[in-house]
Amino acid sequence: MSLCEGLVQTLESQAAAQHFSKVHKVWLEIGALATIEPEAMKFNFPIVARGTLAEGAELVTELVDGEAWCLQCSTRVAVRRHGDGCPNCGSYQLQILEGQQMRVKQLEVS
């Protein structure tokens, strides 16, 4: 299962649960630490969506920062990439709290 197939599966399960049959637009939130390139996702989605309820649908991706707890300066900080230091103090002793999500937020459907 590729990530795009995961997205189409998610849309299919939502269609069953929320009673719609066609998806026109998808808003997808991507955490900065998720294992995915938004551009690759945009490129692949139309191909995987062909012949499904999401054929021809537009994909809008929103990249959001990850969050971590800095053990050095004891603050909650934003992280854009694993291996980046704390924006406050430069320490690498960061505990990742959030940022790996690839979450469907909203759909335009009929």
Add this chain to the structure above:
Amino acid sequence: MVQVEQDIMSANQRHADVNRRVFAGRGIFVINLVSSPGSGKTTLLVKTIEALKGEFPIGVIEGDQQTGLDADRIAATGAPAYQINTGKGCHLDAHGVGHALEHLPDLRGGLLFIENVGNLVCPAGFDLGEAHKVVVLSTTEGEDKPLKYPDMFYASDLMLLNKADLLPYLDFSVETAQGFARQVHPGMECLTLSARSGEGMEAWLEWLRQGVTAASATAKPKVLLSEGT
């Protein structure tokens, strides 16, 4: 317009959770081995199986895009191996691993290796139900791989630096590579070894033995098992 709050990885996660429960019920220690192509995963598995066989059951799931060659190399050791051909897919997923289990004997109280597709990107995001991802980096690759592929080094609990036998001939600093790995993943465990010469293998084998001992303590008696639930 409808509102949704659903992660697109949730389907894979559900399968991974089922696998993890099956592994816990049978007390199997499961390793998801990841690396670039050619880092030495299959060679390391062959040497590891040869050293540990007889101590507990060992099986292997091989992920490969095309051939069954790696599974054949494993089978030559006498350990059961099942090959998943991923075709164009660049990683294994939890659903495929769940089905692969049907083709392997009961490894109760033992060790299951999953050799993932050689790729440092996509496998990072796919939980297969393993106890640990273990990333193999070889000395012929750049020391900066952890910084170039941070998601994989963050997802892995142990880094094996392989091909240590080549260190005298290369301009590769073990310290620098480990430093980069720990920059991405603070506190990450790192071992240096050579699958070819055998140096450093004992620490890796000991790490595996401890994992197997801990995992087998959770096994439920066979009669009480209701698997896949």
